[in-house]
């Protein structure tokens with residue numbers, strides 16, 4: 001199980017500070033959608049240049065023009081790029097094809113997917129690298145999480161790695177670990193804490209103990 005740090009509500013200098021604080025404990029650094037909207041792919045480029053040893057994920061949540069956007073994120077230095085599970089099949093296949101050309105990986109974010117079991121089987125066949133269940137901020141606000149969905153995708157996935165994102169905190173992490181996803185994405189559970197380094201260290205320790 002790997003730990004991904006999601007950076008969503010920061011600018012580039014703040015992102016660099018944050019990564020410096022916790023880099024020892026995280027496997028992947030996500031440049032979140034709000035950061036990319038605010039700062040562009042420059043945020044991906046600057047983080048990859050500052051931390052070349054870290055795996056950087058660009059959370060583009062691609063919906064269309066997939067091959068082009070994967071190419072641009074790859075040029076900026078992203079190692080993993082996200083596309084939405086609700087995107088057209090052609091878009092997801094195009095993203096995978098371009099990622100293969102560039103030597104990069106594709107994570108499919110299943111946010112908003114209604115027919116989860118059926119769509120997971122389909123996108124798994126397209127050769128994507130990760131399938132991620134995700135409770136976005138707007139559903140977290142009404143108390144939802146993705147644990148049940150994680151069990152669903154774990155049951156049907158044959159090829160891709162599984163991931164979970166959305167509102168995971170120290171107190172909810174044990175349940176997530178029990179379900180054994182390949183990748184656990186944590187944003188506010190680390191970035192919103194007073195001692196970010198301690199939170200990341202504790203989470204990493206719990207994940208390692210759960211393996």
Ligand SMILES: O=C([C@H](O)CO)[C@H](O)[C@H](O)COP(=O)(O)O
Nearest residue numbers: 006032033166167168186187188
């Ligand atoms: O993808 C995300 C969200 O849609 C905003 O871009 C977050 O990175 C993801 O939800 C993880 O962050 P937390 O929910 O704060 O753990």
